Amino acid sequence: MANFYGSYIGYGSAAGGGGVAGWYGPRGTAFGGYYPNRNTIDYITIANTGATALDFGDIITAVRGTESFGNGIGGRGVCVGGSTDSGQGNGGASSSPGLQYITFASTGNATFFGNLVVGAYVPGYGQDESWGMKVGGEGGSPYYNPTIDYVVTANIGNAADWGDMHTAGARAASVNDATTCLTSNLWWSPGGFTNIILHMTVKTLGSSVDWGYNRTESVYSGTAVSSDSGRGCWGGGQTGGPINTIDYVTIQTGADALDFGNLVSTRADNAGYGNGTRGCFAGKYPSTSAIDYITLATTGDALDFGDLLVGRSYFGGCAGT
Numbered sequence: 001m002a003n004f005y006g007s008y009i010g011y012g013s014a015a016g017g018g019g020v021a022g023w024y025g026p027r028g029t030a031f032g033g034y035y036p037n038r039n040t041i042d043y044i045t046i047a048n049t050g051a052t053a054l055d056f057g058d059i060i061t062a063v064r065g066t067e068s069f070g071n072g073i074g075g076r077g078v079c080v081g082g083s084t085d086s087g088q089g090n091g092g093a094s095s096s097p098g099l100q101y102i103t104f105a106s107t108g109n110a111t112f113f114g115n116l117v118v119g120a121y122v123p124g125y126g127q128d129e130s131w132g133m134k135v136g137g138e139g140g141s142p143y144y145n146p147t148i149d150y151v152v153t154a155n156i157g158n159a160a161d162w163g164d165m166h167t168a169g170a171r172a173a174s175v176n177d178a179t180t181c182l183t184s185n186l187w188w189s190p191g192g193f194t195n196i197i198l199h200m201t202v203k204t205l206g207s208s209v210d211w212g213y214n215r216t217e218s219v220y221s222g223t224a225v226s227s228d229s230g231r232g233c234w235g236g237g238q239t240g241g242p243i244n245t246i247d248y249v250t251i252q253t254g255a256d257a258l259d260f261g262n263l264v265s266t267r268a269d270n271a272g273y274g275n276g277t278r279g280c281f282a283g284k285y286p287s288t289s290a291i292d293y294i295t296l297a298t299t300g301d302a303l304d305f306g307d308l309l310v311g312r313s314y315f316g317g318c319a320g321t
Contacts, residue, residue: 082095
């Protein structure tokens, strides 16, 4: 069956460092999600608390298990992969190669961008000021695939091969500065979750490596936000049940993650976006609308921000203007 995700729906088995930051902006957008599968795109103005997200438009096909990345200021947000299956489908969902995009400064429906090299359900992500990366995911062969694809976000077209993950897996989340992506929150093959952090220099093709430092606990299916000064925070996830933990690293300083504080409530399968100074953690499984926020330069517990337009989980979030 054909749809925008490529020639078929199912794919596979079911700011340190200089430069202009590209992972943040004043408008935070959320793409798709679950339950049920959503085609919704909504947005918030990250500086304005106490608000409910507004309608941006629709993605092309209702989908869950997406990720997203953007090139921030004056740029595009790209919705990555996912599954059109109607159930949660852990370990058995189809995986799609489709990429679609919006322009942050406008509103309207998403437009087809191109296809991934290898389709992915619940992939991880990475980015810098101009590149976006799909990191692993469920689907393909082997099922927890190690592939990393990338696009130049300003150039419409198919993704190219970047390299491979040091440890194959899915459901990861990344923190970024202008040169570096650190990926954690990983559900990995042969099965389990881990506190490892993988390191990538975004524009240096090859493979990710073990950073050599670790999260405060082993976790998967949380999300992450990054500051414009090079701090990265991971929030929520699963350790056998959802957690409210936030921990952080300074991306250019090799050291284990430190405790930041706690989310307002436990969250897993959530999404994140930020404006460089404030980070937001949105949604959770199975279908929750609440958004929490933190001030990235400080430590402390998250506060209530407002709500998504519709409650959901298994969706991607990114920011820009």
